[in-house]
Amino acid sequence: MSKLTEIRWHGRGGQGAVTSAEVMGLSAIEEGKFAQAFPSFGPERRGAPVLAFNRISDSEHIRMRSAVTQPDIVVVLDPGLLGIIDVTRGLKEGGVLIINSSKSLLDIKSEFEGPWTLAVVDATAIAMEVLKIPIVNTAMLGAMVKVTGVVKLESLAEPLGERFGKLAEKNIAACRRAYDEVSIAAQGAVSQRPEKTFGEVTWPSWQELLPGGVVTDAGNARSYRTGDWRSDRPIWDHDRCIKCGVCMLFCPEGCVEQNEQGYFEANYYYCKGCGICARECWTQAITMVEEAKA
Amino acid sequence: METLALYVPRLLEKKENFAPGHRACSGCGEALAVRMVMKALGKNVIVVMATGCMEIISTQLPYTSWEVPWIHTLFENTAAVASGVVAGREALTRKGKASSRTKVVAMAGDGATADIGVQALSGALERGHDFTYICFDNEAYMNTGIQRSSATPFGAATTTQPVGKISMGQNTWKKDMPAIAVAHNIPYVATASPSYPFDLMNKVKKARDIEGPAYLHILSVCPTGWRTPSDLSVRIGRLAVETGVFPLYEVENGKYTLNIDPPQLRSVEDYLKLQGRFKHLTPEMIKEIQEKVEAKYAELVEKVLFYDGF
Amino acid sequence: MKRVGLESSLAIAEAVRLAGVDVVSAYPITPQTHIIERIAQMVADGDLNASYIPVESEHSAMSGCLGAAAMGVRTFTATAGQGLELMHEVLPVASAMRLPVVMAICNRALSSPLSIWGDHSDIMAARDSGWVQMFAENGQQAFDLTLCAFRIAEDVEVLLPTAINIDGFHLSHVIESVLIPEQGEVDKFLPELPRPYVLDPRKPLTMGDFATPELYIEAKKSQDVALRNSKKVILQAWQEFEGVFGRRYSPVETYRADGASVLLLTMGSFSEVAMEAIDRLRESGEKVGLIRLRLWRPFPFEEFRQVASQADLLVVLDRAVSFGGPGPVCSEVQAALYPLSKKPQVAGFIGGLGGRDITTEGFEDMIRNARKKADAGRLGEVEIIGVRE
Numbered sequence: 001m002s003k004l005t006e007i008r009w010h011g012r013g014g015q016g017a018v019t020s021a022e023v024m025g026l027s028a029i030e031e032g033k034f035a036q037a038f039p040s041f042g043p044e045r046r047g048a049p050v051l052a053f054n055r056i057s058d059s060e061h062i063r064m065r066s067a068v069t070q071p072d073i074v075v076v077l078d079p080g081l082l083g084i085i086d087v088t089r090g091l092k093e094g095g096v097l098i099i100n101s102s103k104s105l106l107d108i109k110s111e112f113e114g115p116w117t118l119a120v121v122d123a124t125a126i127a128m129e130v131l132k133i134p135i136v137n138t139a140m141l142g143a144m145v146k147v148t149g150v151v152k153l154e155s156l157a158e159p160l161g162e163r164f165g166k167l168a169e170k171n172i173a174a175c176r177r178a179y180d181e182v183s184i185a186a187q188g189a190v191s192q193r194p195e196k197t198f199g200e201v202t203w204p205s206w207q208e209l210l211p212g213g214v215v216t217d218a219g220n221a222r223s224y225r226t227g228d229w230r231s232d233r234p235i236w237d238h239d240r241c242i243k244c245g246v247c248m249l250f251c252p253e254g255c256v257e258q259n260e261q262g263y264f265e266a267n268y269y270y271c272k273g274c275g276i277c278a279r280e281c282w283t284q285a286i287t288m289v290e291e292a293k294a
Numbered sequence: 295m296e297t298l299a300l301y302v303p304r305l306l307e308k309k310e311n312f313a314p315g316h317r318a319c320s321g322c323g324e325a326l327a328v329r330m331v332m333k334a335l336g337k338n339v340i341v342v343m344a345t346g347c348m349e350i351i352s353t354q355l356p357y358t359s360w361e362v363p364w365i366h367t368l369f370e371n372t373a374a375v376a377s378g379v380v381a382g383r384e385a386l387t388r389k390g391k392a393s394s395r396t397k398v399v400a401m402a403g404d405g406a407t408a409d410i411g412v413q414a415l416s417g418a419l420e421r422g423h424d425f426t427y428i429c430f431d432n433e434a435y436m437n438t439g440i441q442r443s444s445a446t447p448f449g450a451a452t453t454t455q456p457v458g459k460i461s462m463g464q465n466t467w468k469k470d471m472p473a474i475a476v477a478h479n480i481p482y483v484a485t486a487s488p489s490y491p492f493d494l495m496n497k498v499k500k501a502r503d504i505e506g507p508a509y510l511h512i513l514s515v516c517p518t519g520w521r522t523p524s525d526l527s528v529r530i531g532r533l534a535v536e537t538g539v540f541p542l543y544e545v546e547n548g549k550y551t552l553n554i555d556p557p558q559l560r561s562v563e564d565y566l567k568l569q570g571r572f573k574h575l576t577p578e579m580i581k582e583i584q585e586k587v588e589a590k591y592a593e594l595v596e597k598v599l600f601y602d603g604f
Numbered sequence: 605m606k607r608v609g610l611e612s613s614l615a616i617a618e619a620v621r622l623a624g625v626d627v628v629s630a631y632p633i634t635p636q637t638h639i640i641e642r643i644a645q646m647v648a649d650g651d652l653n654a655s656y657i658p659v660e661s662e663h664s665a666m667s668g669c670l671g672a673a674a675m676g677v678r679t680f681t682a683t684a685g686q687g688l689e690l691m692h693e694v695l696p697v698a699s700a701m702r703l704p705v706v707m708a709i710c711n712r713a714l715s716s717p718l719s720i721w722g723d724h725s726d727i728m729a730a731r732d733s734g735w736v737q738m739f740a741e742n743g744q745q746a747f748d749l750t751l752c753a754f755r756i757a758e759d760v761e762v763l764l765p766t767a768i769n770i771d772g773f774h775l776s777h778v779i780e781s782v783l784i785p786e787q788g789e790v791d792k793f794l795p796e797l798p799r800p801y802v803l804d805p806r807k808p809l810t811m812g813d814f815a816t817p818e819l820y821i822e823a824k825k826s827q828d829v830a831l832r833n834s835k836k837v838i839l840q841a842w843q844e845f846e847g848v849f850g851r852r853y854s855p856v857e858t859y860r861a862d863g864a865s866v867l868l869l870t871m872g873s874f875s876e877v878a879m880e881a882i883d884r885l886r887e888s889g890e891k892v893g894l895i896r897l898r899l900w901r902p903f904p905f906e907e908f909r910q911v912a913s914q915a916d917l918l919v920v921l922d923r924a925v926s927f928g929g930p931g932p933v934c935s936e937v938q939a940a941l942y943p944l945s946k947k948p949q950v951a952g953f954i955g956g957l958g959g960r961d962i963t964t965e966g967f968e969d970m971i972r973n974a975r976k977k978a979d980a981g982r983l984g985e986v987e988i989i990g991v992r993e
Contacts, residue, residue, distance in 0.1 A: 253325070267314070274322075274524040366814075
C-alpha cells in the first residue's frame with residue numbers, strides 16, 4: 001500500500017486556506033501523484049476559523065473521503081488561532097506542525113513542542129513586504145514544502161500561475177522567501193502543552209429537540225463567541241473621545257457598549273474586528289491594533 | 295445631509311433585538327441594517343425571513359439571534375408565508391387572543407425579492423395584507439458565493455457573470471424593485487441605508503405604523519461580495535447616496551419625497567473605485583454608468599417636483 | 605344529523621365550515637375548484653368566520669398555510685395534480701416544522717399530455733413529504749375524514765400536516781347522499797386543542813432554523829418517529845369519531861376478506877367498484893376478498909400484514925406509474941410483506957390513469973389475469989392494463 005499523507009490547514013474565512021490546499025493538491029497531481037483537496041463544507045463566513053484538507057498518495061487513487069482527524073501535517077496560517085483552537089489535535093507522532101508567527105522558534109517551542117517536527121515562519125511579514133497585503137497562504141505553502149518535502153518547490157509554480165494570473169510572480173516570490181526563511185526545530189519528546197479544551201459544543205440528542213426544531217431560548221446566540229474571528233481589535237483613546245456614540249451606532253455586532261464613565265468599549269466576546277467603528281469615529285479616537293500585539 | 299446628533303447614545307434604542315453572536319462576515323452591512331431595523335421595530339413584531347445570509351448567520355441550531363418570534367421556511371415564499379401569518383394574526387384577533395398591533399415583517403435579500411420571490415411578493419402586495427416587507431439588497435447571491443441577481447448593478451463582476459476575455463461582468467441595469475413596489479399602489483415605499491441610521495429607523499417605524507403593505511428597500515454593503523475592506527461598509531453606503539447611485543426617497547400613497555438631496559452629486563467613480571467588483575471598468579463604462587445614474591436621478595427629482603407642485 | 609344530497613367537494617367544504625377553520629389559503633385548479641369556491645362563498649356570506657387568502661399560486665397557497673399554522677390557528681387548503689406538484693417544495697417543510705395544515709387533494713393525473721382527470725400520480729409523488737395521508741372512497745368518507753384530519757393533525761402528540769385524498773371527478777364531482785352532523789356534535793369531537801409552539805411576541809421563539817451535519821439527522825429522526833407514532837392518535841381519533849357519529853374507520857379496511865385465498869388491494873373511490881366485482885366472484889364460488897388501504901402514511905404495517913399474510917395471492921392496483929420501476933403501492937406492500945415467512949405472491953397492475961375507468965368486469969379480469977400469471981409463474985413485472993394495442 002502506498003503511503004498516504006494527510007494535511008490540515010487552519011485559517012480564517014477569506015484568508016486563503018482553501019486556496020493553499022487547492023494549490024498543494026494540484027502540485028502533487030502535477031508531479032504524477034494522487035491527491036485530494038477539500039474545504040470543511042460549512043457556512044463559515046469571512047473571518048471565522050476554517051479548515052482545509054489535503055490527502056496525498058504517491059501511487060494510488062485515494063478512496064478515503066471522510067474527515068481528516070489524524071493529520072500528518074498541520075499548517076496554521078493565522079497566529080490568532082493558536083489561542084482559540086487546539087491546532088495539534090490528532091496530529092500524529094512524528095508529524096509536522098508549521099506555524100505562521102512573528103515569534104522566534106524558541107518562544108514557539110516553549111508552547112508547541114511535542115512529538116512532532118515544529119517549524120515557524122513570519123509569513124505575515126513576508127506577505128506584507130512582497131504582496132503588500134496580509135494574505136499568507138502562498139508563503140505558508142513555501143514553508144510547508146521546505147519542511148515536509150511533500151511536493152517539490154518547482155511543482156507549485158504552475159498551479160500558482162493558474163490561480164493568481166498577473167499576481168503569480170509575486171506570490172511565487174513570497175513562497176520562495178518563506179521556503180528560505182522558515183526555521184525548523186527537531187522533533188520533541190512529549191507535548192509540553194497543558195490539556196486545554198476549546199469551546200466544545202454539546203449537541204442535543206434527537207429526543208431533546210423540540211418539535212420542528214424550534215428554539216425557545218430567544219437570543220441565546222449571545223452565548224456564541226464570535227470574538228475569535230478577530231485579527232485586529234479596536235482600542236479607544238479616551239483623550240480624543242467625545243462620547244458621541246457613533247461607534248456604537250455603526251457596529252454590525254451591536255457589541256459596542258457605553259461604560260459608567262460614558263466612554264465606549266467593545267465587548268471582545270463578540271467583536272470581529274471589522275474596523276467600522278475606527279473608520280467612522282469623528283475624532284479618530286479609535287485605532288485598530290493587531291490582536292497578537294494587543 | 296442627515297446630521298448625526300452628537301448625542302447618539304441618548305437617541306439610540308439600547309435593546310438589541312438582533313442579538314450578537316450572529317455569524318455574519320466581519321463588517322457586514324446587512325447585519326448592521328438588520329440590527330437597526332430591529333431597534334426601530336421594537337418587540338411587538340413577528341419576523342418572517344427568506345433563505346439567505348441573514349437566515350444562515352442568525353439561526354444555526356441550537357442558537358438564535360432573534361429576540362422576537364421568527365420564522366423561516368423557504369427561499370421564494372417569504373411574502374406568502376407573511377400573508378399567512380397576517381391572516382393567522384387576524385383570526386386570533388377576532389377571538390381576542392392577539393393584538394392587531396402586532397406587526398408582521400418579512401425580510402429577504404435581493405435574490406429572494408427581485409428574482410425567485412417576486413411572484414409571491416407581487417401577490418402579497420396586490421392583496422393588500424397589513425405587513426412590512428424589507429429587502430436587504432446586497433446586489434447578488436452572496437450566501438451561495440456572489441452569483442449575479444437581477445439587482446446586481448451594471449458592470450459588477452459576479453461568479454456567474456464574471457469578467458472574462460470577452461465579458462465585462464453584469465451587462466444589464468439593476469432591476470428597479472422600489473418602482474415595482476410602487477406600481478402595486480401600496481401606501482408606503484421607501485429606500486434606506488444603514489449609513490443613514492436615523493433616516494432608516496424613521497422609515498422602519500413609519501412602515502410599521504402604516505396599515506397595509508409597506509415596502510422598504512435597504513442597500514446593504516457586502517464587503518465579501520463587493521470586494522471591499524470590512525471597515526468601509528458604512529462609508530461606501532454613504533457614497534452610494536452621495537453619488538446618486540442609491541438615492542434615499544419615500545413614496546407615500548404615490549407621493550415622492552427625496553430624503554437626502556445633496557446639492558451636487560459626487561462622481562460615481564468615487565463610489566466604484568473603492569470596490570473590487572468594479573475594478574475592471576473602462577473609462578467608457580464608468581461614463582455610461584455616470585450618465586445612467588444622472589438620468590435616473592433626474593427622473594426621480596422630476597417625480598418629487600411633480601408632487602411638490604400640488 | 606341530516607341526510608343531504610351533496611357533491612363530495614361540497615361535503616368537504618361543509619366539514620371545513622363545521623370545523624370552524626380560521627385561515628384558508630388556496631388557489632383554483634380543476635378538479636378541486638368546487639371546494640374552495642364553496643368555502644369562499646361561505647366566507648362571503650359570513651357563514652364561516654375565516655380569513656380567506658386568494659393567493660397567486662399553489663406554492664403560495666401552502667406557504668400561506670404554513671404562516672397561519674405557525675400562528676396556531678386552524679388552517680385548510682385544497683389542490684390537485686399540477687397544483688400539488690407546484691406545492692411540492694413546501695410540503696416537507698410543513699411536516700418538518702410540525703405545522704398541522706389540513707389539505708384535501710382531488711387526485712389528478714400529471715402532465716404531459718395535459719389531463720385534468722383522476723389518478724394517483726400527484727399524491728404518489730408527494731408520498732415521502734412527511735404528511736399523514738389517507739384515502740376516501742365516497743362522499744361520506746370525504747366529509748368524515750376531513751373532520752378527523754383536523755383532530756389528528758392538531759393533536760399535541762402529532763402536530764403534522766394531514767392530507768385527505770379524494771379521486772378527481774370520480775369522487776370530487778359526484779353528488780350522493782351524505783350525513784351532515786349538527787355543529788354541537790362536531791364541537792364535541794373537535795375541540796380547540798392547545799398549541800405549544802406558536803409565533804407570539806409574548807413568548808418569542810425561532811422556527812425553521814438552520815442545521816449543520818451535527819443536528820440534521822437528529823431532526824429527521826425526531827420527525828420520522830413523530831409520523832410513526834401518529835398512528836396511535838389516528839386510531840384514537842377514529843375511535844372517538846365512532847363514539848360520536850357511529851361510523852368506524854381503520855387504517856386497513858377489508859371487504860369479504862375472511863378465508864380469501866386471493867385478495868385485491870385498492871385505494872380511493874375505485875374500491876367500491878371493486879367490491880361489486882368481489883361480490884360477483886364470491887357468488888360464483890371464488891374465495892376472493894378486498895383490502896382497502898385507508899391510511900397510506902404512516903404505513904400501517906401491522907394491520908396490513910395481519911390481513912394480507914393469510915392469502916396466497918395479493919393483486920395490487922396502482923393508479924400511478926413509477927416509470928421504469930414497480931407501481932408505487934405495489935413496491936410498498938411487497939416490502940411490507942418481505943420479512944414474513946408466510947406471505948402471498950404479489951401481482952402488480954397499473955390502471956385507471958388520467959381518468960380511464962375501471963369497471964366491475966375490469967376488476968374481475970384483473971383477478972383472473974393475476975391467477976393465470978401466478979399459475980404460470982410469471983408474476984415478475986408490473987403490467988399496465990386497459991391499454992389499447
